[in-house]
Amino acid sequence: MSALKDKHIILGISGGIAAYKSVSLLRLLRKAGAEVQVVITPHGKEFITPVTLSSLSGNPVVSEFFTANTGEWHSHVDLGLWADAMVIAPATASTIAKMANGVADNMLITTYLSAKEKVFVAPAMDLDMFAHPSTRRNLATLRADGVEIIEPEAGELASGLVGKGRMEEPERIFDVLENYFAEGEHLKGKKILITAGPTYENIDPVRFIGNYSSGKMGFALAGRAASLGAEVVLVAGPVELPVPGSDRIRRIDVVSAAQMMAACEEHFDTADIAILCAAVADYRPAACSDHKIKREGREELTLSLVRNPDIAATLGARKRPGQVVVGFALETDHEIENARAKAARKNMDWIVLNSLRDPEAGFRKDTNKITMICAATGEAVPFPAKSKADVAADILDCIKD
Numbered sequence: 511m512s513a514l515k516d517k518h519i520i521l522g523i524s525g526g527i528a529a530y531k532s533v534s535l536l537r538l539l540r541k542a543g544a545e546v547q548v549v550i551t552p553h554g555k556e557f558i559t560p561v562t563l564s565s566l567s568g569n570p571v572v573s574e575f576f577t578a579n580t581g582e583w584h585s586h587v588d589l590g591l592w593a594d595a596m597v598i599a600p601a602t603a604s605t606i607a608k609m610a611n612g613v614a615d616n617m618l619i620t621t622y623l624s625a626k627e628k629v630f631v632a633p634a635m636d637l638d639m640f641a642h643p644s645t646r647r648n649l650a651t652l653r654a655d656g657v658e659i660i661e662p663e664a665g666e667l668a669s670g671l672v673g674k675g676r677m678e679e680p681e682r683i684f685d686v687l688e689n690y691f692a693e694g695e696h697l698k699g700k701k702i703l704i705t706a707g708p709t710y711e712n713i714d715p716v717r718f719i720g721n722y723s724s725g726k727m728g729f730a731l732a733g734r735a736a737s738l739g740a741e742v743v744l745v746a747g748p749v750e751l752p753v754p755g756s757d758r759i760r761r762i763d764v765v766s767a768a769q770m771m772a773a774c775e776e777h778f779d780t781a782d783i784a785i786l787c788a789a790v791a792d793y794r795p796a797a798c799s800d801h802k803i804k805r806e807g808r809e810e811l812t813l814s815l816v817r818n819p820d821i822a823a824t825l826g827a828r829k830r831p832g833q834v835v836v837g838f839a840l841e842t843d844h845e846i847e848n849a850r851a852k853a854a855r856k857n858m859d860w861i862v863l864n865s866l867r868d869p870e871a872g873f874r875k876d877t878n879k880i881t882m883i884c885a886a887t888g889e890a891v892p893f894p895a896k897s898k899a900d901v902a903a904d905i906l907d908c909i910k911d
């Protein structure tokens with residue numbers, strides 16, 4: 511049985527010659543038992559008729575915000591909530607640009623902006639348009655937003671030119687979707703505890719010790735885990751990020767390491783997996799002044815710091831058989847050996863080594879470059895630099911077995 515059976519798929523079609531291939535994709539999805547709702551742009555209709563699409567999908571095709579004769583409003587919000595995944599094939603340069611910038615001037619884009627689940631994009635355009643810096647930039651934005659790009663092929667294009675830009679074949683797009691849902695079963699029913707972001711340790715009512723962690727990696731992990739079916743408890747330090755769109759994520763906001771520790775202790779015993787992504791402050795002021803520390807009369811100020819609890823080590827020590835603990839490491843020298851030793855010390859099953867040498871990795875970036883180290887085997891698998899969304903997918907893929 512196909513993993514796509516009974517899944518709700520929005521098939522977005524924009525105006526390109528490759529729109530004729532969407533018919534094959536639609537038929538493959540229907541044959542696999544998926545429910546399909548087609549959303550087509552006004553230009554898309556110049557390439558393929560809504561009648562063909564509605565008869566094959568079994569649902570009226572949505573294109574305008576309103577049905578002209580009845581005035582009935584089509585709710586992109588409801589569509590977004592209904593869907594388990596959205597695939598835009600073909601995605602023209604213009605649709606990609608609008609998606610990347612939130613230009614909501616047609617039903618396809620408003621639906622995309624309301625989509626809570628995974629979105630796939632299969633670009634189709636001429637080679638010069640595909641290679642143009644603006645398209646590259648827009649695709650990079652979409653990737654960083656967690657959209658999966660199904661890369662076009664090199665081949666003969668509608669213009670007669672030969673190069674990269676031809677939409678991937680419908681069978682391949684179908685495989686990508688099917689694999690996504692097949693994988694999704696792996697985390698179904700699992701509870702995952704994730705820590706993310708920095709912690710702030712108060713010095714007085716207006717000052718704190720903190721760090722530059724943005725929380726992006728932990729939030730990407732939470733989003734991906736939820737879209738793979740997991741129930742996620744996301745314990746977030748002070749960050750400005752919205753919760754990834756899923757009702758399977760419960761966010762608990764904390765400020766200090768002590769609060770993060772308390773939230774983790776509450777949820778760890780019922781969790782199957784804990785991923786400790788937060789940059790926890792190792793020390794906190796021995797005392798937090800209850801009034802603002804004044805400058806007058808002080809040439810020097812010495813803060814006395816005490817050790818914070820090590821959340822990873824505490825949970826590692828409490829781990830029961832079958833539970834999986836994943837930590838992160840940032841090392842400057844003897845990276846792999848130090849990371850392995852850290853995993854052993856904290857009783858972790860996996861440790862994600864962040865590269866410090868790479869400009870594409872690290873705090874506040876949208877990309878990351880990691881090496882996954884398995885504590886049991888000592889094996890270290892390096893990955894190329896990727897968006898944090900894709901890194902999250904790699905991490906969850908590694909630890910699933």
Ligand code: CTP
Pocket residue numbers: 705767786787788789790791792818819820821822823836837838839840841852
């Ligand atoms: N960690 C934690 N609680 C702490 C400190 C760290 O849970 N108080 C977790 C982090 O979330 C991360 C891993 O432990 O998963 C990082 O370990 P740590 O020893 O803090 O790494 P470094 O900061 O690199 O430590 P060191 O300075 O000793 O190399």
